[in-house]
Amino acid sequence: xFTRSVSKILILVLLFAxxxxxxxxxxxxxxxxxxxxxxxxxxxxxxxxxFANKKLTMVNIWATWCPPCVSEMPDLGRLGKSMxxxxxxxxxxxxxxxxxxxAKGEANRILxxxxxxxxxxxxxxxxxxxxxxVDAIPTTIFVDSKGNIIGEPLxxxxxxxxxxxxxxxxxxxxx
Numbered sequence: 018x019f020t021r022s023v024s025k026i027l028i029l030v031l032l033f034a035x036x037x038x039x040x041x042x043x044x045x046x047x048x049x050x051x052x053x054x055x056x057x058x059x060x061x062x063x064x065x066x067x068f069a070n071k072k073l074t075m076v077n078i079w080a081t082w083c084p085p086c087v088s089e090m091p092d093l094g095r096l097g098k099s100m101x102x103x104x105x106x107x108x109x110x111x112x113x114x115x116x117x118x119x120a121k122g123e124a125n126r127i128l129x130x131x132x133x134x135x136x137x138x139x140x141x142x143x144x145x146x147x148x149x150x151v152d153a154i155p156t157t158i159f160v161d162s163k164g165n166i167i168g169e170p171l172x173x174x175x176x177x178x179x180x181x182x183x184x185x186x187x188x189x190x191x192x
Contacts, residue, residue, distance in 0.1 A: 050076075050164050053143035058110065058124060063138055068160050072103035073167070073187055075180070078148075078156045080112040081123040086155045089174035090131035096177050097135030104184060108137040111154060115139060159187040167191065 052065045068074050077093060079086035097106040108128075112120040121139075128137060140148075147166075155174055159167040167187045175183075 048166060050158075050160050050166055051143055051146045052164075053141045055138050055141035055143070056115065058113065058121060058128075058137040058139065063136075065164055067105075067107065067136075068164050069162050071105045072162055072191060073105075073184065074160045075100075075104065075106045075184060075187075076109055076158050076160055077106065078109045078111055078151060078154055078158070080110065080154055081120045081127060082112060083154050085174040087127055087131075089155060089176075090127055090133045092175075092177035092180070093135070094128075094131045094133035096180055097133060101184060101188065104188070106135045108133070108135060109140060109144070110137055111140050111148075113139045115141070157183070159183070161191060 050065060050068070054062065054064050057063050079090075081087070093106065093108070100106055110120070110124045113124055124137065128134070151170070153172050155172075157171040157175070157180070161167055167190055168183075171180075171183060
């Protein structure tokens with residue numbers, strides 16, 4: 018009898034801890050994108066101040082080993098060339114980091130082939146607080162000029178038309 022009670026309490030404690038961890042990770046996925054310093058794939062230093070230049074920034078988080086990420090890149094390339102006024106598109110290449118540049122050549126090959134000429138940044142450890150809440154890639158988020166994350170993340174690849182609708186929705190929420 019005592020063992021069953023302890024087992025039930027232990028299960029409840031573990032369940033509560035799991036739910037709390039999930040809620041905490043989702044809370045970190047919203048809010049403010051963390052301050053960061055990183056490099057573009059071109060080698061230029063970039064910080065979270067990139068958000069201040071535009072009313073809205075669409076951040077597409079992707080990796081070179083992710084087939085859906087690669088398949089949506091031509092649509093993102095077209096979108097990047099015709100973003101609405103006051104907006105920008107940047108890519109965050111999850112598998113290119115300061116300490117691991119092995120995927121950089123592959124990222125550049127993918128981007129060139131897709132004609133995706135928008136700014137691409139390397140993943141930085143400074144971004145880890147946000148990335149802990151990212152469940153899958155590609156994931157796309159919208160960030161305002163103050164670094165606030167707008168709306169819910171878009172998980173999975175999308176066609177250009179859906180991204181345009183999401184941009185309009187995010188812009189409308191800022192008015």
